[in-house]
Amino acid sequence: MNTHTLRIIATALSILVVANANAHETGPHESEKRLPPKSPLSGAQLAQANASQPKKPQEANTPRAATPFIQFSPLVKTRYDANYLYVESNAMPDHPMMVGITAWQQQVPIPQPYSGDNAWRIPLHPKPAENPLSAKSNFFRGAIALAANGVPIFNPIKNDGRTDTFLAGELDEYGGHGGRADDYHYHIAPLHLQETLGPSLPIAYALDGYPIYGLEEPDGSPVENLDRFNGHVGPDGDYHYHATKDYPYLNGGFHGEVAQRNGQVDPQPRAQGVRPYLRPLRGAAIVGWENPEPQSYSLEYTLNRKSHFINYTILPEGGVRFEFVDSSGKTTTETYDAKPARGNRGDRERQRGGDRNRSRADSEERARRAPDQNDPNRQPWITVHANEMDANFDGALTREELVAEVEKTLAGYDANSDGAIQFAEYEDGGGVRSALGGFVKQHAHELDANNDTSITRQELMALPLRMFQKADANSDGRVTPDEFAQMKSPTRKTEK
Ligand SMILES: [Zn+2]
Numbered sequence: 239m240n241t242h243t244l245r246i247i248a249t250a251l252s253i254l255v256v257a258n259a260n261a262h263e264t265g266p267h268e269s270e271k272r273l274p275p276k277s278p279l280s281g282a283q284l285a286q287a288n289a290s291q292p293k294k295p296q297e298a299n300t301p302r303a304a305t306p307f308i309q310f311s312p313l314v315k316t317r318y319d320a321n322y323l324y325v326e327s328n329a330m331p332d333h334p335m336m337v338g339i340t341a342w343q344q345q346v347p348i349p350q351p352y353s354g355d356n357a358w359r360i361p362l363h364p365k366p367a368e369n370p371l372s373a374k375s376n377f378f379r380g381a382i383a384l385a386a387n388g389v390p391i392f393n394p395i396k397n398d399g400r401t402d403t404f405l406a407g408e409l410d411e412y413g414g415h416g417g418r419a420d421d422y423h424y425h426i427a428p429l430h431l432q433e434t435l436g437p438s439l440p441i442a443y444a445l446d447g448y449p450i451y452g453l454e455e456p457d458g459s460p461v462e463n464l465d466r467f468n469g470h471v472g473p474d475g476d477y478h479y480h481a482t483k484d485y486p487y488l489n490g491g492f493h494g495e496v497a498q499r500n501g502q503v504d505p506q507p508r509a510q511g512v513r514p515y516l517r518p519l520r521g522a523a524i525v526g527w528e529n530p531e532p533q534s535y536s537l538e539y540t541l542n543r544k545s546h547f548i549n550y551t552i553l554p555e556g557g558v559r560f561e562f563v564d565s566s567g568k569t570t571t572e573t574y575d576a577k578p579a580r581g582n583r584g585d586r587e588r589q590r591g592g593d594r595n596r597s598r599a600d601s602e603e604r605a606r607r608a609p610d611q612n613d614p615n616r617q618p619w620i621t622v623h624a625n626e627m628d629a630n631f632d633g634a635l636t637r638e639e640l641v642a643e644v645e646k647t648l649a650g651y652d653a654n655s656d657g658a659i660q661f662a663e664y665e666d667g668g669g670v671r672s673a674l675g676g677f678v679k680q681h682a683h684e685l686d687a688n689n690d691t692s693i694t695r696q697e698l699m700a701l702p703l704r705m706f707q708k709a710d711a712n713s714d715g716r717v718t719p720d721e722f723a724q725m726k727s728p729t730r731k732t733e734k
């Protein structure tokens with residue numbers, strides 16, 4: 239371990255001590271602890287403070303929609319044309335991240351290239367939709383709104399269509415977390431932005447172009463008569479949404495026109511990761527966040543009451559160097575290059591082979607780092623999940639039961655119903671909670687036999703069926719507990 243690491247750990251430890259001291263002082267209830275920090279000022283005070291505080295200057299023609307974003311300049315940049323406000327950011331807000339998460343997918347925030355052609359786009363002339371779409375049944379992928387500080391806001395319900403990310407403990411104290419591409423985003427309204435913006439400015443814009451105000455009307459008065467999407471026509475005659483502390487938390491759908499493609503608002507900027515995504519780390523809780531120097535971050539989490547750290551640095555070329563420090567101080571380092579920019583097909587083709595190898599190397603690396611004796615991946619998948627798939631509970635797994643599981647999983651992931659699972663269909667967390675659901679995400683590259691980033695029904699079926707045939711020693715289409723037990727023995731493994 240070098241001195242730099244030690245310094246990061248020391249700083250992070252001191253912060254933890256302070257954070258704990260505060261927690262004891264205030265002694266928050268569990269439910270309160272999960273709420274974003276409250277403003278010490280009343281709405282009227284905020285309105286006053288906000289009015290007396292001169293807004294950052296802007297040019298005469300600048301659209302009104304730009305005003306909240308301009309308050310976060312230079313972190314956030316805006317430009318516009320006749321139809322759209324374009325908002326550029328790297329989605330790294332000026333507040334601690336990840337602390338408070340108790341259901342963690344092991345992702346961390348890294349800067350995102352939301353600029354140029356990949357900037358956020360807010361319609362300047364929103365139009366009410368003929369058939370407004372609800373976020374209860376649509377838009378489980380990607381952002382539905384953009385916070386004034388340039389951080390995207392995703393559907394509070396994740397892409398299994400059920401789980402409320404806030405209630406599930408997946409969000410930090412500010413309502414955000416790192417996604418599959420290590421892209422930081424919120425899943426609920428960023429109420430903390432009210433402290434900077436006051437009630438008179440929206441804290442976010444929905445991607446249909448309508449503003450999202452905080453818990454009060456722009457004049458500080460109480461909010462009344464919200465529709466099913468948390469919106470209404472304000473005193474100025476214009477439609478707007480409001481944040482709420484309960485579901486839907488922000489716009490619960492789109493009053494305005496948006497295009498939907500592959501389960502998300504389209505077009506929208508794409509996040510860019512540098513490493514294969516990771517899986518949930520059960521029992522981990524993130525307790526510390528530090529930004530000891532520009533481009534360097536340290537995250538502390540506890541697992542089995544012991545502290546672990548992830549220290550990481552964004553490299554000049556956009557790659558990331560990670561140091562994983564376990565509770566005994568043992569450090570593992572991983573360095574990832576920036577992924578090449580999209581649009582160059584030749585690069586992308588060449589990169590694929592590399593990615594594939596790196597994914598394998600990375601999963602081996604992870605297995606080494608966390609040799610969990612209870613890791614279900616230490617046994618054949620089919621053995622571990624046989625009971626879940628045994629639909630008639632007769633103790634044996636039939637071929638039909640296995641096929642039904644495959645079909646169920648396919649239907650769950652296949653948002654655009656084309657009979658295949660595009661990698662994009664499970665990009666942001668979640669996924670299908672089933673025996674095969676998690677397996678698909680962890681082994682996507684193996685399942686995708688022709689390596690086209692899409693898993694067809696046949697590809698999805700192939701591996702489970704191969705395992706089934708292997709387990710079904712007497713080939714009667716039924717794997718009994720005895721046959722599973724045989725499968726586990728080393729002698730059985732050397733056969734075939
Ligand atoms: Zn998310």
Ligand SMILES: [Zn+2]
Nearest residue numbers: 455461472480
């Ligand atoms: Zn209102």
